Amino acid sequence: MTRSTEAMILRALVQTVRANTSLYSQLSGGIHEGNAPRGTAYPFATIDLVAAPVLDDWTGRQIQSDWDVVVWHEQQVEASNLDSALMNVIEDNLAAVAGQDTLITRRIAGIRLPEVTEEGKRLYRIGGTYRIWTDQPL
Amino acid sequence: MTNTFSTARFWSRFSAAVTAGINASAEEAAELARQRAPVRKVEPYVSTARRTFRVSGEVRTQRLRELSGPTQLKVPTPLTSRGRYELRSGRAAFTRPGGRATLGGRLRGEIHAVPSESGGPVWVAKVVSPTPYAKYVEFGTRHARSQPYLRPALAQVRESFRARMKAAARLGSVK
Numbered sequence: 001m002t003r004s005t006e007a008m009i010l011r012a013l014v015q016t017v018r019a020n021t022s023l024y025s026q027l028s029g030g031i032h033e034g035n036a037p038r039g040t041a042y043p044f045a046t047i048d049l050v051a052a053p054v055l056d057d058w059t060g061r062q063i064q065s066d067w068d069v070v071v072w073h074e075q076q077v078e079a080s081n082l083d084s085a086l087m088n089v090i091e092d093n094l095a096a097v098a099g100q101d102t103l104i105t106r107r108i109a110g111i112r113l114p115e116v117t118e119e120g121k122r123l124y125r126i127g128g129t130y131r132i133w134t135d136q137p138l
Numbered sequence: 139m140t141n142t143f144s145t146a147r148f149w150s151r152f153s154a155a156v157t158a159g160i161n162a163s164a165e166e167a168a169e170l171a172r173q174r175a176p177v178r179k180v181e182p183y184v185s186t187a188r189r190t191f192r193v194s195g196e197v198r199t200q201r202l203r204e205l206s207g208p209t210q211l212k213v214p215t216p217l218t219s220r221g222r223y224e225l226r227s228g229r230a231a232f233t234r235p236g237g238r239a240t241l242g243g244r245l246r247g248e249i250h251a252v253p254s255e256s257g258g259p260v261w262v263a264k265v266v267s268p269t270p271y272a273k274y275v276e277f278g279t280r281h282a283r284s285q286p287y288l289r290p291a292l293a294q295v296r297e298s299f300r301a302r303m304k305a306a307a308r309l310g311s312v313k
Contacts, residue, residue, distance in 0.1 A: 034283035034284075035282070050289045053294055064296075115279065
């Protein structure tokens with residue numbers, strides 16, 4: 001039996017966002033893992049793995065992963081709207097994870113981290129932490 | 139034969155067991171967070187010294203902390219010029235609660251657990267990272283990606299916390 005890792009969950013997350021064309025078209029800078037390259041246009045989204053503990057029992061393996069999905073935008077209201085749209089797209093609606101069954105996809109916390117750039121512009125980082133539990137046979 | 143059940147006795151046992159379990163989990167999470175906290179440079183230092191340097195033609199003298207080890211620091215990742223300055227000037231100096239002084243390691247050294255007060259009915263133990271830049275490490279900035287260390291530690295103790303709470307409930311139910 002081929003076993004898969006949390007990389008497949010990341011792939012499913014990105015696929016879920018990209019499959020929603022109206023939302024993805026609003027993210028003109030695209031979606032990135034970690035940080036976006038320098039000069040990427042706002043708004044864009046980033047996905048970060050927080051933790052992915054693996055729990056084995058006699059029959060299967062659960063990956064209980066937490067992900068930060070954050071929108072970066074120069075306008076607060078737009079960032080909040082995009083974050084809300086992302087939540088509605090992701091929660092309980094994750095694309096199929098290769099080799100794993102999705103048990104839950106829930107937002108468990110919000111993230112609001114405004115910054116000021118070197119030019120004095122405000123930059124809003126608004127998003128949330130999503131808990132995704134998957135199961136696969138051993 | 140009589141079988142008596144004392145609510146007060148149950149509650150005191152249960153409360154003490156829950157408090158102990160929560161505090162043990164918080165300590166465990168703090169230790170895991172300390173292990174996970176990114177540290178790029180940790181070197182012991184012993185004394186202060188003076189160094190003369192030149193700024194736009196003018197000679198200045200500055201008090202600097204002197205490294206106890208070799209002047210060539212061994213760091214796992216290359217430091218930026220700012221990092222080198224902070225190391226050289228002693229700005230990165232940090233004295234641990236135990237009294238051991240190091241250059242670097244502040245984020246890791248300041249993580250601690252605040253135990254829950256016993257009694258209930260609400261128990262709150264905290265794992266605190268009071269360093270001012272802690273959130274930038276945990277959540278990242280536009281310049282540097284996140285390096286989470288607190289939340290993974292909490293995720294890691296989730297199972298042992300459940301086991302401790304189960305044990306506490308069993309202990310409380312003993313007559």
